[in-house]
Amino acid sequence: MAEKTYLQAISDGLRQEMERDERVYLIGEDIGVFGGAFKVTQGLQEQFGEWRVIDSPLSETAIVAACTGSAIVGMRPVAEMQFADFVSCAWDHLTTVSAKQRYRAGTAIPMVVRLPCGGGFSGGPFHSQMYDGYFAHCPGLKLALPSTPEDAKGMIVEAIRDPNPVLFFEHKHLYRRVKGEVPDELYSTPFGKARVAREGTDVTVVAWSAMVWTALDAAEELAKEGISVEVIDLRTIAPLDFESVAASVARTSKAVVLYEDTRTLGFGAEIAARIADELFESLDGPVKRIASADVPIPFSPPLEKAVLPQVEDVVREVRELANW
Amino acid sequence: MSTAQESAASPRLRELGLDREDALQMYRNMLITRGVEERGHILFRQGKIPGSFYTGRGNEAAAVGAAFAMHAEDWGTPLHRDMGVHITRGIEPWRIFAQYMGRADGPTQGKDGNVHLADARLGLIAMVSHLPAMLPVAVGCALAFRIRGEQDRCAFAWSGEGATARGDFHEGVNLAAVRNLPCVFIIDNNQWAYSTPNDLSYNTQRAAERANGYGIPGITVDGTDVLEVFEAIKAARERAVSGQGPSVVECLTLRMEGHAVHDDAFYVPKEKFDEYAEKDPVERFRTWLMQNVAFSEDEDEAIRTSVKRLLTEALEKAEASPMPDPATATEGLFASPEELDNPHH
Numbered sequence: 001m002a003e004k005t006y007l008q009a010i011s012d013g014l015r016q017e018m019e020r021d022e023r024v025y026l027i028g029e030d031i032g033v034f035g036g037a038f039k040v041t042q043g044l045q046e047q048f049g050e051w052r053v054i055d056s057p058l059s060e061t062a063i064v065a066a067c068t069g070s071a072i073v074g075m076r077p078v079a080e081m082q083f084a085d086f087v088s089c090a091w092d093h094l095t096t097v098s099a100k101q102r103y104r105a106g107t108a109i110p111m112v113v114r115l116p117c118g119g120g121f122s123g124g125p126f127h128s129q130m131y132d133g134y135f136a137h138c139p140g141l142k143l144a145l146p147s148t149p150e151d152a153k154g155m156i157v158e159a160i161r162d163p164n165p166v167l168f169f170e171h172k173h174l175y176r177r178v179k180g181e182v183p184d185e186l187y188s189t190p191f192g193k194a195r196v197a198r199e200g201t202d203v204t205v206v207a208w209s210a211m212v213w214t215a216l217d218a219a220e221e222l223a224k225e226g227i228s229v230e231v232i233d234l235r236t237i238a239p240l241d242f243e244s245v246a247a248s249v250a251r252t253s254k255a256v257v258l259y260e261d262t263r264t265l266g267f268g269a270e271i272a273a274r275i276a277d278e279l280f281e282s283l284d285g286p287v288k289r290i291a292s293a294d295v296p297i298p299f300s301p302p303l304e305k306a307v308l309p310q311v312e313d314v315v316r317e318v319r320e321l322a323n324w
Numbered sequence: 325m326s327t328a329q330e331s332a333a334s335p336r337l338r339e340l341g342l343d344r345e346d347a348l349q350m351y352r353n354m355l356i357t358r359g360v361e362e363r364g365h366i367l368f369r370q371g372k373i374p375g376s377f378y379t380g381r382g383n384e385a386a387a388v389g390a391a392f393a394m395h396a397e398d399w400g401t402p403l404h405r406d407m408g409v410h411i412t413r414g415i416e417p418w419r420i421f422a423q424y425m426g427r428a429d430g431p432t433q434g435k436d437g438n439v440h441l442a443d444a445r446l447g448l449i450a451m452v453s454h455l456p457a458m459l460p461v462a463v464g465c466a467l468a469f470r471i472r473g474e475q476d477r478c479a480f481a482w483s484g485e486g487a488t489a490r491g492d493f494h495e496g497v498n499l500a501a502v503r504n505l506p507c508v509f510i511i512d513n514n515q516w517a518y519s520t521p522n523d524l525s526y527n528t529q530r531a532a533e534r535a536n537g538y539g540i541p542g543i544t545v546d547g548t549d550v551l552e553v554f555e556a557i558k559a560a561r562e563r564a565v566s567g568q569g570p571s572v573v574e575c576l577t578l579r580m581e582g583h584a585v586h587d588d589a590f591y592v593p594k595e596k597f598d599e600y601a602e603k604d605p606v607e608r609f610r611t612w613l614m615q616n617v618a619f620s621e622d623e624d625e626a627i628r629t630s631v632k633r634l635l636t637e638a639l640e641k642a643e644a645s646p647m648p649d650p651a652t653a654t655e656g657l658f659a660s661p662e663e664l665d666n667p668h669h
Contacts, residue, residue: 051470056499057498057499059498061495062495065457065461065492065496066461066463069399069449069461069464069468070464072464073399073669074668075468075472097452097461101450102656102659103435103656103657105440106656107450108659108663108669110659110669139657140657163661164659
């Protein structure tokens with residue numbers, strides 16, 4: 001066990017799985033010699049050579065399509081989109097080919113696309129987006145969104161071993177900001193099992209990725225007022241562990257869904273709908289959603305802060321619901 | 325082989341590394357290809373095929389010739405005019421008919437239709453409608469061969485001339501070129517992309533000239549001549565696996581029917597159809613065989629009869645296949661870990 005950043009945990013997971021399984025290779029823009037725009041892959045080309053850490057041309061479609069093809073003939077590819085935002089250039093391939101091949105043609109596609117995602121640091125409209133909602137709408141993809149360093153390592157390994165296309169959302173704002181104890185050995189963290197990030201009795205906040213930390217900070221504030229908040233970290237939204245959500249809401253009888261994606265049709269809307277639909281008898285108040293405003297993510301700090309969910313937004317909403 | 329036939333073995337075949345049996349196999353595969361699609365047409369008119377129906381009439385030589393140049397361990401991504409590739413790689417025709425009719429025993433078990441099929445055990449990957457989305461997938465296969473240092477494996481990526489206008493073509497060919505991957509790009513140029521003629525699809529004289537932009541060779545061959553196609557693809561494969569990199573082979577043909585059954589191709593001038601009817605790939609090769617390897621009417625009749633029997637039995641077997649159970653509609657979205665135990669994964 002050692003204290004690692006979220007970024008180092010992902011890097012360790014990649015390195016150790018590449019050491020264990022020679023079929024694993026990485027492909028992306030500037031990931032080799034340069035070590036990646038965020039340095040997640042730093043040192044890996046030195047260790048594994050230029051054919052296992054491949055600097056690709058600026059071609060997102062070719063990158064993900066090469067993953068599909070090489071996966072079918074026995075490799076375990078891991079692509080990096082330099083920013084999650086650029087996956088829009090590979091959209092067609094991921095949703096048309098990778099996601100549908102198992103269903104329609106029976107061919108397993110074991111591949112991972114790493115997506116450095118999310119806002120909070122003035123990345124502007126094209127370096128800040130949270131694309132989970134778009135892809136959660138596409139059957140055939142798995143979506144992993146770790147919030148802690150320990151999960152980040154275990155889930156990147158699980159993503160590589162999964163026999164399906166996995167989109168691995170790694171939050172840029174957590175890369176160096178979040179540290180935690182991470183086991184030294186190689187391990188994998190199963191998908192589809194949510195985690196209770198903080199136990200509480202009054203209100204359940206359902207979150208994933210960076211919003212888990214926003215929820216935890218809000219819970220800390222609210223505890224001072226005597227409001228006990230339970231924070232559920234979903235870890236993966238496809239597959240979704242709705243049972244853990246249901247179990248928590250059954251205990252607290254109040255639910256807030258907190259998500260970084262834009263509000264309308266973000267994945268939190270689906271969770272809120274399911275809570276309302278399946279847990280109506282358990283509820284003592286309306287299901288609330290806290291999400292980004294329905295606009296692109298703006299550049300200037302006060303504007304970005306106004307759009308992305310903030311700790312104070314969560315405190316306000318949860319307080320109101322607790323007093324319902 | 326009789327002495328008479330042996331003495332008739334053509335220098336052309338020898339030059340290509342083929343024997344008489346190979347040539348007859350090519351011919352038989354072209355007949356099966358055409359027969360499958362002709363019977364498919366009948367099934368469609370009988371109302372037994374849901375949706376639409378597509379054929380590759382006119383492209384039989386290009387597809388069979390190219391597939392004949394593939395080695396057993398190679399992989400490819402054929403498209404909807406390339407039934408001859410599936411046939412040459414060894415798919416059982418009854419499964420194609422089952423696919424056409426949306427039956428449970430089609431390769432996609434009714435999840436997808438028409439030519440959106442492939443048997444991965446034969447080294448083929450099922451196409452999607454978005455063309456040429458599968459071209460960079462083949463590049464991925466070639467990349468895997470290169471990473472593993474496999475010396476004699478090649479990937480074959482098909483594209484129509486129309487699809488060369490899409491970004492997938494550019495990104496895929498470029499990646500293969502800069503990494504010198506063992507890949508052959510085959511452009512089935514049938515001169516119309518649905519109703520769009522070549523001069524509205526690309527601005528070079530030949531589609532193969534697009535290769536120049538990637539620093540790789542591109543040649544154009546007569547796609548109605550199965551031996552010419554075979555020769556070009558074989559050379560492109562040898563080039564690719566010997567480390568000289570990918571290349572483009574454009575097979576010039578004419579799409580002898582509409583884009584699909586609903587399309588009568590009124591926009592193709594009649595003289596064009598007449599010109600290409602004169603060099604029908606199947607007839608053309610039959611004549612060649614007769615003139616060069618003493619292929620007799622009796623032999624031809626025997627092959628045609630055996631193909632006819634094969635397809636009749638295939639059709640019976642396909643019609644006996646049940647429609648899929650509606651409960652399976654929501655199954656099979658994700659693969660289980662055991663599925664990665666098969667040889668190609």
